Amino acid sequence: MKQKLIDTIAAYEHIIICRHERPDLDAIGSQAGLARLIEINTGKKVHLAGEEEPSLNFLAKMDSITDEAFANALVIVCDTANTGRIDDQRYQDARELFKIDHHPAVDDYAELAWVDTSFSSTSEMIVYWYEHVAAQKDWILDDECARLLYAGIVGDTGRFMHPNTTARTFAAVQLLYERTFDIRRLYSEMYKKSLPLLRLEGELLSSFTLSENGVGVIVLSQKQLRQYEISVNESSAIVHAVANVEGIVAWVTFVELEDGSYRVRLRSKGPVINELAGRFQGGGHPLAAGATAETEEERGQVVAQLEEICAAYQDNPSH
Ligand SMILES: [Mn+2]
Known part of the structure; x- marks a missing residue:
């Protein structure tokens, strides 16, 4: 070719x-x-x-x-x-x-x-x-x-x-x-970061959750985007902010869009997550993928399925 x-x-x-x-x-x-x-x-x-x-x-x-x-x-x-x-x-x-x-x-x-x-x-x-x-x-x-x-x-x-x-x-x-x-x-x-983005990152790091299976979850609301005047695209910088926290295996960032759906950004340190993304109108690389959650309920499903993937991975990391 x-x-x-x-x-x-x-x-x-x-x-x-x-x-x-x-x-x-x-x-x-x-x-x-x-x-x-x-x-x-x-x-x-x-x-x-x-x-x-x-x-x-x-x-x-x-x-x-x-x-x-x-x-x-x-x-x-x-x-x-x-x-x-x-x-x-x-x-x-x-x-x-x-x-x-x-x-x-x-x-x-x-x-x-x-x-x-x-x-x-x-x-x-x-x-x-x-x-x-x-x-x-x-x-x-x-x-x-x-x-x-x-x-x-x-x-x-x-x-x-x-x-x-x-x-x-x-x-x-x-x-x-x-x-x-x-x-x-x-x-x-x-790598420049605007001050509002840095402040927003600080807020999100405070509310970030990490489960026993090593699943990290960040939720970024429309209200926060408006308050800090950050675009959805600019918010992509935040996905890296939690990568180095001890115990994290995979993590997901939900960014609420104007219509109430969520842009989903998935990252992983081992378990394959692009199949999960594929189930939610998305795709990407094995360790970095994107998807869409139409509702809060679907958001919950993404987290639940990521928990399952990480639990299975911790039991048997070669898979
Ligand atoms: Mn590329």
């Missing part, structure tokens, strides 16, 4: 790159990193699709794209497992689609797809792909490319602490480190 990606890009004048909605560092890093890689080496203009995400503006800004442009374009979708999450839904009008992703496949939406869950991040896949290209063409990966892809890798590996980090991850990072970019400034942008 790596070769197919080279050939497909060569065949198109108009290229648009999409990624998932509510983007994270890897979504934007891989999207903008790949776009730049193509632009600087082919001279083609590559457009970035999707809603602007203010907290990630330091990486890249999105383009406004006409319907006509979509209809003539090769659309590459980065980092997105299911069609419902592709940001911009006009991807459906594309002349041809190419999917690049490291999530377990949910929808096979593109005939041309390079999906490999052994990569830490889509950004790491792009670096790996670049090395393949560079072996046959004199392509370069410049400093700005390196900054974007580095941010994506650091984001998805949790600063190289998640188990998705491999020797290949560090090989990719070595290549990026050989370029020059302001890493201190990048980190300060990536």
Whole structure:
């Protein structure tokens, strides 16, 4: 598929790159990193699709794209497992689609797809792909490319602490480190926290519960979001706040949405939780997944099922 990606890009004048909605560092890093890689080496203009995400503006800004442009374009979708999450839904009008992703496949939406869950991040896949290209063409990966892809890798590996980090991850990072970019400034942008977010985090840490099975639960209400003027997207930073508490095995954050349903964020230190997410309109990685709870009752069901999973895991951690 790596070769197919080279050939497909060569065949198109108009290229648009999409990624998932509510983007994270890897979504934007891989999207903008790949776009730049193509632009600087082919001279083609590559457009970035999707809603602007203010907290990630330091990486890249999105383009406004006409319907006509979509209809003539090769659309590459980065980092997105299911069609419902592709940001911009006009991807459906594309002349041809190419999917690049490291999530377990949910929808096979593109005939041309390079999906490999052994990569830490889509950004790491792009670096790996670049090395393949560079072996046959004199392509370069410049400093700005390196900054974007580095941010994506650091984001998805949790600063190289998640188990998705491999020797290949560090090989990719070595290549990026050989370029020059302001890493201190990048980190300060990536990990900056507003004062209201910090205060909200303090409140949530006080009400956080941890069960005997090692299940942590955080509930964030609409009222709190409004009081601290935090968006649902910004609240995702809170999911990491309890990761290091002693005795925690898996944890779940419920963020109440305006319609009374809950966005569910699941994290685990061992037991597989993406099957649970799948039962609640979600999915993701074995140890990091997302879902939706429509009601308070469903919220209770998520917790109860997570308790069961963790109880079984503590009895027999190899499963
Ligand atoms: Mn990713």
